[in-house]
Each structure stands twice: as C-alpha cells, then as structure tokens.
Amino acid sequence: xxxxxxxxxxxxxxxxxSTIIYIFLVLLAVIYIVPLxxxxxxxxxxxSTLMLSPxxxxxxxxxxxxxxxxxxxxLGTAMLNSLIVCSITLVxxxxxxxxxxxxxxxxxxxxxxxxxxxxxxxxxIPIHTILIPLFVQFSGWKMSNTLIGIIxxxxxxxxxxxIYIMVGFFExxxxxxxxxxxxxxxxxxxxxGTVAIPLAKTGFMVTGLMSFxxxxxxxxxxxxxxxxxxxxxxxxxLTKFVGPYHTNYCQMFAAIMIAIVPTIIAYVAFANQIVEGxxxxxxxx
Amino acid sequence: MxxxxxxxxxxxxxxxxxxxxxxxxxxxxxxxxxxxxxxxxKLPGHAKFFGFEDWKWLKNYKQLxxxxxxxxxxxxxxxxxxxxxxxxxxxxxxxxxxxxxxxxKGRNLFKNIYYLPCVLSSAALGLLWMFVFTPRLGINQMxxxxxxxxGDCTLGPQWLFNTEGYIILPIWVVSFVALWQYVGQxxxxxxxQISGISSDIYEASYIDGCSRRQSFFYITLPLIKPxxxxxxxxxxxxxxxxxxLIYNMIPEGFLSHKADVIATxxxxxxxxxxxxxxxxxxxxxxxILCLIMTVLINKFVKTENYDM
Numbered sequence: 001x002x003x004x005x006x007x008x009x010x011x012x013x014x015x016x017x018s019t020i021i022y023i024f025l026v027l028l029a030v031i032y033i034v035p036l037x038x039x040x041x042x043x044x045x046x047x048s049t050l051m052l053s054p055x056x057x058x059x060x061x062x063x064x065x066x067x068x069x070x071x072x073x074x075l076g077t078a079m080l081n082s083l084i085v086c087s088i089t090l091v092x093x094x095x096x097x098x099x100x101x102x103x104x105x106x107x108x109x110x111x112x113x114x115x116x117x118x119x120x121x122x123x124x125i126p127i128h129t130i131l132i133p134l135f136v137q138f139s140g141w142k143m144s145n146t147l148i149g150i151i152x153x154x155x156x157x158x159x160x161x162x163i164y165i166m167v168g169f170f171e172x173x174x175x176x177x178x179x180x181x182x183x184x185x186x187x188x189x190x191x192x193g194t195v196a197i198p199l200a201k202t203g204f205m206v207t208g209l210m211s212f213x214x215x216x217x218x219x220x221x222x223x224x225x226x227x228x229x230x231x232x233x234x235x236x237x238l239t240k241f242v243g244p245y246h247t248n249y250c251q252m253f254a255a256i257m258i259a260i261v262p263t264i265i266a267y268v269a270f271a272n273q274i275v276e277g278x279x280x281x282x283x284x285x
Numbered sequence: 286m287x288x289x290x291x292x293x294x295x296x297x298x299x300x301x302x303x304x305x306x307x308x309x310x311x312x313x314x315x316x317x318x319x320x321x322x323x324x325x326x327k328l329p330g331h332a333k334f335f336g337f338e339d340w341k342w343l344k345n346y347k348q349l350x351x352x353x354x355x356x357x358x359x360x361x362x363x364x365x366x367x368x369x370x371x372x373x374x375x376x377x378x379x380x381x382x383x384x385x386x387x388x389x390k391g392r393n394l395f396k397n398i399y400y401l402p403c404v405l406s407s408a409a410l411g412l413l414w415m416f417v418f419t420p421r422l423g424i425n426q427m428x429x430x431x432x433x434x435x436g437d438c439t440l441g442p443q444w445l446f447n448t449e450g451y452i453i454l455p456i457w458v459v460s461f462v463a464l465w466q467y468v469g470q471x472x473x474x475x476x477x478q479i480s481g482i483s484s485d486i487y488e489a490s491y492i493d494g495c496s497r498r499q500s501f502f503y504i505t506l507p508l509i510k511p512x513x514x515x516x517x518x519x520x521x522x523x524x525x526x527x528x529x530l531i532y533n534m535i536p537e538g539f540l541s542h543k544a545d546v547i548a549t550x551x552x553x554x555x556x557x558x559x560x561x562x563x564x565x566x567x568x569x570x571x572x573i574l575c576l577i578m579t580v581l582i583n584k585f586v587k588t589e590n591y592d593m
Binding site: 018021022024025028029031032033035036038039050051053055096097099100102103104106107108109115118119122124125126127128129130131132133134135136137152153155156157159160163178182187188189191192213216217219220224234235238239242249252253256259260263264267271272274275278279280282283 | 287289290291292293295296298299300302303304306307310311312313314315317318321381384385387388391393395396397398399400401402403404405406407408409410412413414416417421422423427430465470473474477478512515519522525526528529532533548551552555556561564565567568569571572575576579
C-alpha cells in the first residue's frame with residue numbers, strides 16, 4: 001500500500017516537472033516565431049494603419065508592398081544573382097574539394113598529410129583579413145564588379161571545410177573496393193567517378209548544405225566587391241533597400257520577408273536533414 | 286593497385302585546382318595583408334612601405350593601439366561580445382540540450398524551431414530586430430498601446446540609441462539577438478554529443494542510486510567536454526568576426542562609432558575612409574586574435590576522449 005503511494009507521488013512529481021519544462025519550451029518557441037509572424041503581418045499592412053494600431057490584423061492585404069520591394073528594391077534581380085552565385089560555387093567547390101580530398105585520402109604520395117594541414121589552416125582565417133588585398137587584386141584585374149569576382153572567393157572559402165569532411169568520408173571507404181575496381185581494369189579517374197563519389201553521397205549533402213547556406217547569407221564580401229545595382233546579391237540589396245533613409249516601413253518589411261521566405265520554405269520541407277547535416281558539418285569542422 | 290594509386294599525373298590533376306585556388310585566393314592575400322599593414326596605403330595611391338628606420342614600419346599598429354579611440358571602443362565591444370557569447374551560449378545551449386533530450390514528445394519540433402534562425406540571413410534578421418527595437422515601432426509601440434509611458438512610445442527606452450554606460454545598451458541588445466540567433470547551433474552540437482552517450486552508463490548509475498540531476502553533472506557533463514571545446518571555439522571565432530547583425534541593427538554613423546566592433550571598424554576604415562593599409566592592420570590583429578582564441582580554448586578545455 002505504502003509502496004504504491006510513493007510511486008504515484010513520484011509520478012505526480014515527474015508530471016509537474018515535465019509540464020513546467022513544456023511550458024518553458026513553448027514560451028521560448030513563441031520568442032522564435034512571433035518576430036517572424038510580426039514581419040509577415042506588418043508586410044501586408046499599409047503605413048498609416050501600422051502607426052495607428054500595431055495589434056490590428058491588416059484589413060486589406062497590401063500585396064503592392066511586395067511588388068514594390070521586388071521591382072524597385074531590385075530584390076528580384078538580387079535573388080536571381082544569389083541563386084547563380086551559390087549554385088556555381090556549390091558545384092565547383094564540391095568538385096574541386098572532393099578531388100583534392102580523394103588525392104589526400106586515397107592516393108599515395110609523401111606530402112598528402114601536409115597538404116591537408118595546409119588546407120585546414122584556411123578554416124581559421126577570417127574573411128575580413130583578406131578582404132583588402134583581394135579587393136585591390138580584383139580591381140586590378142577588372143573583376144571587382146562582376147559575379148565571378150565573388151564566386152571565386154566563395155569557392156575558396158568553401159574548400160577547407162569541404163576537403164576536411166570529404167577526406168573523412170573517403171577514408172571510411174574500404175580499400176578492398178578500390179582493389180576490386182583495379183582488378184576489373186578501372187583507371188584512377190574512373191575509380192573516383194564510379195566508386196568514391198557514389199559512396200560518399202552523405203558527405204556531399206553535408207558539405208553542399210554548409211557552403212550553400214553560408215554563401216547565400218554572406219554580406220560583407222559581396223557588399224565590398226559589388227556596387228552595380230544589377231549584380232548585387234540578396235543580403236546586399238536588402239541591406240541597401242532597408243535603412244533609416246527609406247521611410248515606408250511596410251515595404252521594408254515586405255523586403256525582409258522576400259529575403260527570408262525561400263530559406264524558410266526549404267527549411268520547413270527538409271528541416272531534419274538540414275539540421276542533422278549542418279550539425280554533422282560543424283562537429284567535424 | 287599500388288602503382289595505380291601512385292600515379293603522379295593523377296595526383297597532380299586531382300590536387301592542383303584546389304591547391305592553386307587556395308594559394309592564390311587565401312594564402313597570398315594573407316601575406317599581402319600583412320605587408321599592407323606595414324605600408325602607408327591610402328586610396329587613390331599605391332602601397333608605400335614605411336621603411337625600417339626607427340620602427341616606422343609599425344606606424345599603423347602604433348596608431349591603432351595607442352591613439353585610435355574608435356579602435357579602443359571596437360576592441361572593448363568585440364571582447365564583450367566574445368565573453369558574453371561564450372558564456373551564455375555554453376550555459377543556455379547545454380540547458381536546452383539537457384531539456385530536449387529529456388522530453389518524450391515534440392523533441393524534433395522544438396529543436397527545429399530553435400535552430401531556424403541559424404540558417405536565415407543575419408542581414409535580414411538584423412534588420413528585423415532593428416525594427417523591433419525602433420522607438421516608434423515594435424516593442425515600444427506595443428507596450429505603449431497597452432498603456433506604458435502614458436501611451437507615448439517615444440518615452441520608452443531607446444534600445445538602439447542609448448549611449449550611456451561602459452557597455453552601452455545597444456551592444457547588450459545586439460548580444461541578446463546574437464544569442465537568440467545562434468543558440469540553436471550550440472544546442473544541436475551538445476545534443477549530438479549527448480545522444481552518443483550509451484544508455485547503459487545511465488542505467489548503471491540509476492541502479493547505483495543516482496538521481497537525474499546527479500547523472501547530468503557526473504556523467505553527461507564530463508562526457509561532452511570535447512564538444513564544449515569545439516562549441517566554445519566556434520562561438521569565440523564567430524563573435525570576433527561578428528559583422529552582419531551589428532551593421533544592420535545600428536545604422537552607420539548614428540552613434541558616432543560607440544557601437545563599433547573590430548569588423549565594422551575595419552569596414553569603415555578601409556572602404557569608407559579608404560585607408561587600406563590601416564584596415565589591413567586591423568585585419569591582421571583580427572587574425573591574430575582568432576588564432577590566439579583557438580589555441581587558448583583547446584589548451585584549457587582539455588579534451589579527453591572517453592570510450593562511449
């Protein structure tokens with residue numbers, strides 16, 4: 001009798017604790033979601049109602065705000081530019097990175113460990129340090145106001161982490177597989193293409209995600225290198241459009257929405273894979 | 286097989302593109318930045334070495350470390366950011382990870398919600414929070430409409446424009462926004478490590494009469510120590526490089542550089558005032574700080590790897 005009573009008491013206590021935990025987690029989630037909802041709602045209002053009644057829902061949906069930000073704020077062009085820059089960077093950095101990683105992990109040469117360390121130093125170098133010399137160099141080559149001028153640094157900054165993670169994945173592939181391929185008459189290039197790459201798919205997903213997310217959001221380098229309105233990337237156009245000198249708040253909120261909605265949609269669709277992938281990358285980095 | 290893997294031509298072909306790009310775009314510019322930092326280099330004009338006689342070559346650094354008021358404030362703010370983010374991210378990241386690993390329902394949902402800002406553009410989020418803390422909109426407007434300050438929102442706290450105190454209010458605000466944005470990452474790192482701990486260890490501890498709290502302090506904490514070092518150095522370096530949020534939350538020139546950090550000081554010196562040599566010196570200092578922090582953290586948070 002006393003035994004069952006203590007058990008039920010413990011259970012009750014556990015239940016109160018977990019209720020408190022859940023209340024806390026929900027409150028925290030509110031802090032995460034409410035600012036985003038606020039931007040969404042405000043972006044559909046017009047300025048006069050925003051100033052009069054902050055709590056009111058928009059009476060009439062002002063899609064014109066979005067249209068203005070998309071065309072006059074150049075956010076449409078900017079999104080296209082970002083997409084071009086990030087896609088090219090993604091493909092090239094994964095190709096170059098996995099090639100180098102294959103050479104380091106599987107090919108046999110004396111300096112392979114040393115070259116890995118050389119690449120790893122790159123992870124500690126902040127982009128700010130090389131900003132000025134790169135800017136001078138690229139202006140000299142007439143590359144400072146072109147998309148290719150930011151694609152090249154982006155590729156380079158994606159390389160160290162890509163190489164590091166891919167080396168891990170390639171080293172995990174047993175050598176017997178390559179020996180078998182060798183006996184079947186494969187060349188080194190074919191081994192890379194038909195054995196190594198298909199077996200390291202997870203690695204490509206992880207590195208691709210990391211490079212895409214960080215380049216999509218990169219502001220400083222793009223802001224310094226590009227001054228031409230038609231070549232700006234999304235964070236730069238947004239930063240220039242939204243500011244103390246633009247006075248229509250609702251249009252600026254619409255611009256913020258345009259900038260974050262694609263990421264949010266992709267995130268909601270693949271949240272688990274994205275979170276796991278980025279964490280795996282950060283753990284290894 | 287061995288012969289195939291020693292194929293010199295293939296090795297060069299595989300490693301060359303990455304190696305060349307890395308050297309030309311990362312390694313050479315770092316050396317150049319170090320050289321520029323010893324130069325009198327203002328645009329328009331060319332880099333001119335100060336010369337070796339009586340320590341003239343250190344002129345930029347001397348100016349930077351002794352005379353530059355803005356650098357002093359920027360350095361103070363950056364250090365504050367770093368300490369704040371290391372401490373708060375460690376505590377709150379661990380706390381969230383511990384909570385989330387202990388609940389049964391909805392773990393994935395909460396985890397994904399808290400991680401969301403990490404993948405969003407900090408430029409956009411900075412602007413968002415700038416509006417939240419603008420005197421006429423956001424928090425102040427909402428509190429005023431509920432009756433605070435007699436309904437006048439401009440009487441509320443000037444979140445982003447108050448320049449009183451040693452660490453000014455805007456810096457605190459930005460620090461909390463940064464915590465809001467990046468705590469998900471620390472949380473995920475710790476969760477990944479905690480989920481790797483075998484449940485046998487916990488079962489054994491419960492049999493020995495351990496409470497849940499004890500098992501957290503005596504089993505979980507020691508076993509995730511390697512991850513603490515990783516997360517701490519990520520936070521330290523990330524907060525030293527901090528640029529997007531502060532640049533977008535505090536409009537340039539509004540606070541006469543009181544809210545500058547090292548990265549924004551570099552940006553304004555080099556690309557607003559066109560002092561490239563001076564900016565390079567700031568960049569080199571930033572690089573040295575990053576290296577020091579990485580070494581320090583990895584030295585002091587000793588990583589012992591246990592078998593799990």
